[in-house]
Amino acid sequence: MVEQAIHQIKTQGYCRIPGVYSGEQVKKWLDLTRYWYEKSKNNVSSNLSALTQNDLYLWNPHYKDVNFLKMFFEPEILRQIMMYFLNDQWFKAIPADQPNYILQNLMGRSSDKKLAMHIDSFIPYLGDYVTMVQAAVILEEQTTDNGCTVVIPGSHLSGKYADQTSFDQAVPVLSEPGDLIVWDSRTWHGTLPNNTDGTRWSIIAAFSRWWIKQMFNYTDNLPQHIYDQLSDNEKAIVGFCSLSYNDETEGIDRKRGYDTLLENVEEYRGKLVPQLV
Numbered sequence: 575m576v577e578q579a580i581h582q583i584k585t586q587g588y589c590r591i592p593g594v595y596s597g598e599q600v601k602k603w604l605d606l607t608r609y610w611y612e613k614s615k616n617n618v619s620s621n622l623s624a625l626t627q628n629d630l631y632l633w634n635p636h637y638k639d640v641n642f643l644k645m646f647f648e649p650e651i652l653r654q655i656m657m658y659f660l661n662d663q664w665f666k667a668i669p670a671d672q673p674n675y676i677l678q679n680l681m682g683r684s685s686d687k688k689l690a691m692h693i694d695s696f697i698p699y700l701g702d703y704v705t706m707v708q709a710a711v712i713l714e715e716q717t718t719d720n721g722c723t724v725v726i727p728g729s730h731l732s733g734k735y736a737d738q739t740s741f742d743q744a745v746p747v748l749s750e751p752g753d754l755i756v757w758d759s760r761t762w763h764g765t766l767p768n769n770t771d772g773t774r775w776s777i778i779a780a781f782s783r784w785w786i787k788q789m790f791n792y793t794d795n796l797p798q799h800i801y802d803q804l805s806d807n808e809k810a811i812v813g814f815c816s817l818s819y820n821d822e823t824e825g826i827d828r829k830r831g832y833d834t835l836l837e838n839v840e841e842y843r844g845k846l847v848p849q850l851v
C-alpha cells in the first residue's frame with residue numbers, strides 16, 4: 575500500500591489513503607476540533623494571508639492537545655511516505671531510519687468560500703526532489719457540495735505557479751472520515767465553495783525538509799506538557815533537532831542529534847541551546 579501511495583504522489587502529485595483511522599478516533603478528534611475552534615476562534619490576528627481569510631481555521635491545534643500531533647505520527651504509512659520524500663540523507667546526527675524532516679504548519683480547516691488554486695511549496699520547480707508534503711486527516715465527509723479539496727493531477731511537475739484558469743478542470747478529491755489525503759505541496763490545489771450549512775473539518779499538516787523555516791516558532795512555544803508526551807523522533811519533527819544557534823560560540827551544525835534535546839523546554843525559552851559536549 576505504501577508503494578502505491580508513493581507512486582501516486584510521484585506521478586499524480588497526490589493520493590487518498592482510505593480508512594487509516596477508526597470511527598472512534600475520528601469522533602474524538604472532531605469533538606476536540608470543534609471544542610478548540612469555538613474556544614480560540616476570536617483570538618486570531620487580523621493579519622491573515624489572502625488564502626486564509628475566508629474559511630474556518632483552527633490554528634496550531636498542537637499547542638492545545640497532543641492528539642493533533644499523534645494523529646500524524648502514529649500511522650506507519652504516513653511516516654514511510656514522509657521519510658521517502660523528505661528525509662535528508664546527509665543528516666547524520668539522527669539515525670538514517672528515523673525522521674529528520676520537520677513540521678511546517680498544522681491547522682484544522684473547514685471550507686466556506688471557494689479557495690483559489692495555489693501551491694504551498696513557495697517555489698515551483700521541476701524534478702524528483704521534493705521539499706514539502708501535506709497530509710489531511712479527514713474528519714467529515716468531503717463532497718462537491720461541501721467544499722472538498724480539488725487538485726490538478728500532475729501539476730507538481732509543471733514547474734509553474736498555479737494558474738487560476740485551471741480551476742474548472744480541477745479534480746474533486748472526495749473523501750470519507752478516517753481517510754488520509756497526501757500531496758506534494760507543488761501540486762496545484764484549492765477547494766470548492768461549501769454550499770451546505772455544515773462543516774467539513776480536516777486537520778492538515780505540512781511537513782518539509784529540515785532547513786525550511788517553519789510557519790510558527792514551535793520550538794519556543796510548544797507547551798511543556800505537550801513536549802513531555804513526545805518521543806525523541808517526534809520532538810525532532812517539531813523542530814527541536816534543527817534549531818539555529820545564537821552564534822558560533824554555541825555551535826555551527828544545525829543538524830543535531832537526540833542527545834541535544836532538552837528536558838525542560840520552558841526554562842530555555844528564547845535561547846534553546848543545549849549544553850554542548
Ligand SMILES: O=C(O)CCC(=O)C(=O)O
Nearest residue numbers: 683694722723764765778
Ligand atoms: O482544506 C483543504 O482541502 C485545502 C486547504 C489547503 O489548501 C491547505 O491546507 O494547504
Ligand SMILES: [Fe+2]
Nearest residue numbers: 692693694763
Ligand atoms: Fe494549500
